[in-house]
Amino acid sequence: MLEDGKIGVRQFTVLVTIFTIGSSILVAPAGLASEAKQDAWIAAILGVGVSMVFVWLYNTLGTRFPDMTLAEYSEHILGKWAGKIVSLLFVSYFFILAALLLREIGDFMTTQIMPETPIQSIHIIFIGVVLMGTRLGLEPLTRASEIFFPWIIGLLFFLVMALTTEIDFQRMEPILGEGIKPIMRGAFPFLGLPFLELVVFLMIFPYVNKTKEAAKALFVGTLIGGIVIIVITMLTIIVLGSDLAARQIYPSFVLSKKVNIANFLQRVENIMAGIWFLTIYFKLTICFYASALGLAQTLKLRDYRVVTFPLGMILVVLSLVASPNIVYFLTFVKEIWTPYSLTYGLLLPLILLGVAAIRKI
Numbered sequence: 001m002l003e004d005g006k007i008g009v010r011q012f013t014v015l016v017t018i019f020t021i022g023s024s025i026l027v028a029p030a031g032l033a034s035e036a037k038q039d040a041w042i043a044a045i046l047g048v049g050v051s052m053v054f055v056w057l058y059n060t061l062g063t064r065f066p067d068m069t070l071a072e073y074s075e076h077i078l079g080k081w082a083g084k085i086v087s088l089l090f091v092s093y094f095f096i097l098a099a100l101l102l103r104e105i106g107d108f109m110t111t112q113i114m115p116e117t118p119i120q121s122i123h124i125i126f127i128g129v130v131l132m133g134t135r136l137g138l139e140p141l142t143r144a145s146e147i148f149f150p151w152i153i154g155l156l157f158f159l160v161m162a163l164t165t166e167i168d169f170q171r172m173e174p175i176l177g178e179g180i181k182p183i184m185r186g187a188f189p190f191l192g193l194p195f196l197e198l199v200v201f202l203m204i205f206p207y208v209n210k211t212k213e214a215a216k217a218l219f220v221g222t223l224i225g226g227i228v229i230i231v232i233t234m235l236t237i238i239v240l241g242s243d244l245a246a247r248q249i250y251p252s253f254v255l256s257k258k259v260n261i262a263n264f265l266q267r268v269e270n271i272m273a274g275i276w277f278l279t280i281y282f283k284l285t286i287c288f289y290a291s292a293l294g295l296a297q298t299l300k301l302r303d304y305r306v307v308t309f310p311l312g313m314i315l316v317v318l319s320l321v322a323s324p325n326i327v328y329f330l331t332f333v334k335e336i337w338t339p340y341s342l343t344y345g346l347l348l349p350l351i352l353l354g355v356a357a358i359r360k361i
Helices: 009-021 024-064 070-078 080-113 119-136 138-162 181-192 195-203 211-240 242-247 251-256 269-298 304-322 326-360
Strands: none
Touching: 009 024, 009 138, 009 195, 009 211, 009 269, 024 181, 024 195, 024 211, 024 242, 024 251, 024 269, 024 326, 070 080, 070 195, 070 269, 070 326, 080 119, 080 195, 080 269, 080 304, 080 326, 119 138, 119 269, 119 304, 138 211, 138 269, 181 195, 181 326, 195 211, 195 269, 195 326, 211 242, 211 251, 242 251, 251 269, 269 304
């Protein structure tokens, strides 16, 4: 294997949790509220429940091939050429996801924090840190996630507690006022961001030192991350209201502006921005790492690090080309990303599992 590092079960759980929170904490509440209105939190619960099916699928594949990554057993199951094509398709999916995440960072910075800074500069600086994390390897990355994880959870807890005075449960009414269909429409895009993207962890599965417990870690990490998103979505509804939440690009960022403790502690929105920067950094680095490792394994290279700099330069360009502006990005995420992700997060893993079962018989 091109990666010699090993990570613990707890580290894997933390990594999955941070990945699940990722960019979803900032943009998911708006998508849920735009369709499900005041029932957005129910749509979030439904999405998390359905995501457990995907987690079961990934765990089944990962435990069946505990010593191989997704790129390696695709070739093992489907044969040399068909397997390489499928591996490259997965690599392209991880890479496009990384490009969209990088673009999301640039859009957020240029619209909310540093509007006069060129987006290209933000992308280049951020990809530099991502390259550093990727080249250091899996072990340092997961150890860093362990260090930052208590801060992420602690800051989220502070945000929830600080907004208790702004809560109005009447904003959740009427529950199921428009029936179940809006909830289902709201939950569908939520599946693609972030739960179908968890297929990327099949590239990391064999590097967990206890592969039998890795399946449980993936389930627990997804559940914890999903609960965090449900809480933030519910908080967005009962503090801002469904109409305001649906109109905002980053409703949870607006939510943090509502904090006001004794007219002294105010404008702590940078706390939300800090949480988001930490979680999206690890999510972007995991996707970029999986792209580099998968490409190196498919091409039979000796080291994945040789492709990191070329891929990094391509990623900066692709992030600008794939999404020309923020309106295009939001439309793409809402209408296209989940059907696109179903191919890689559900269809191809099912095909791999089915062919593997048939060949075993």
